[in-house]
Amino acid sequence: MKTRGLREEAEGILAVELCMADSTPLPFSWQPGAHVDVQMGSGVVRQYSLTNLADEGCLRLAIKHADDSRGGSRWLHQQLRVGDRLKVSAPRNLFPLQPGTGPVLLVAAGIGVTPLLAMYRQCRAEQRPVQLLYFARSPAHSAFIEQLRHDPAVRLISGLAAAEVGAYLDQHLPAWQTDSQLYTCGPDGFMASVQQLAGERGWPSSALFQEHFQAPLVSDSQEAELVLARSGKRVTVLAGETLVAAAERVGISIPTSCGMGMCGACMTAVVSGEIEHRDQYLSDAERASGQWIMPCVSGCAGGRLELDF
Numbered sequence: 336m337k338t339r340g341l342r343e344e345a346e347g348i349l350a351v352e353l354c355m356a357d358s359t360p361l362p363f364s365w366q367p368g369a370h371v372d373v374q375m376g377s378g379v380v381r382q383y384s385l386t387n388l389a390d391e392g393c394l395r396l397a398i399k400h401a402d403d404s405r406g407g408s409r410w411l412h413q414q415l416r417v418g419d420r421l422k423v424s425a426p427r428n429l430f431p432l433q434p435g436t437g438p439v440l441l442v443a444a445g446i447g448v449t450p451l452l453a454m455y456r457q458c459r460a461e462q463r464p465v466q467l468l469y470f471a472r473s474p475a476h477s478a479f480i481e482q483l484r485h486d487p488a489v490r491l492i493s494g495l496a497a498a499e500v501g502a503y504l505d506q507h508l509p510a511w512q513t514d515s516q517l518y519t520c521g522p523d524g525f526m527a528s529v530q531q532l533a534g535e536r537g538w539p540s541s542a543l544f545q546e547h548f549q550a551p552l553v554s555d556s557q558e559a560e561l562v563l564a565r566s567g568k569r570v571t572v573l574a575g576e577t578l579v580a581a582a583e584r585v586g587i588s589i590p591t592s593c594g595m596g597m598c599g600a601c602m603t604a605v606v607s608g609e610i611e612h613r614d615q616y617l618s619d620a621e622r623a624s625g626q627w628i629m630p631c632v633s634g635c636a637g638g639r640l641e642l643d644f
């Protein structure tokens with residue numbers, strides 16, 4: 336796809352507009368909450384939420400420059416220019432806005448606003464009751480502020496310390512009403528607070544939805560034996576180590592890209608052993624088959640795992 340527009344949306348946040356390289360209509364559609372895989376010139380692949388609705392005929396992303404960027408956001412911020420081409424997947428949706436007519440509460444922190452912005456726009460388009468709570472470090476760090484600042488259904492909250500965010504949520508998170516849904520996206524600790532407080536206010540888990548855009552923090556707490564069937568190599572997977580890292584120690588390089596269980600690059604066939612799935616890529620049927628694993632994040636549920644590698 337071709338980069339049609341670039342804009343500094345807020346401090347450290349780059350807005351990117353993409354269209355088809357030949358300017359033809361997009362060959363796909365999507366629902367709010369969807370993301371695309373973007374391949375950088377550096378070869379790495381990253382996932383970014385779409386902030387706009389499909390009827391605009393282009394893809395809009397907002398990319399935060401991650402301080403610890405391993406070549407994803409840093410490459411986009413520093414290297415991408417208008418007119419450049421990027422390899423972009425069709426949208427996938429792991430965080431869809433559920434159908435319904437009941438009120439929708441969207442609770443975002445930082446760059447977590449991106450999928451929620453698309454949901455917000457969809458609710459407004461459907462005249463569905465919606466409210467957006469958006470926490471940012473400062474007004475300068477708040478993306479889309481020009482569009483949102485005068486909207487009575489949006490509350491922009493900035494400049495709060497972490498403990499104050501919890502106190503604010505404690506004061507302002509409403510009790511559950513029949514048919515209402517709550518969607519949250521932001522750092523893990525933030526989403527955990529939202530979920531906990533919502534639970535205390537009677538929100539059932541079936542009405543709570545959240546997006547993870549970080550590698551799961553869980554890893555195996557016990558050692559396990561990893562067998563790489565094609566080479567016959569064996570290695571002990573240390574507590575807290577990924578299968579990919581363990582294989583690397585014996586010279587076997589499993590291709591990876593996102594390192595977060597989202598892109599599919601590391602998908603590997605399992606010869607034997609029980610899997611602890613932690614990815615967001617495999618379908619329920621693929622998991623149930625026991626035949627596939629995403630070794631960048633998933634682990635071993637028993638003491639031994641044999642992979643077709």
Ligand code: FES
Pocket residue numbers: 590591592593594595596597598599600601602614616629630631632
């Ligand atoms: S590297 Fe992306 S799913 Fe494993």
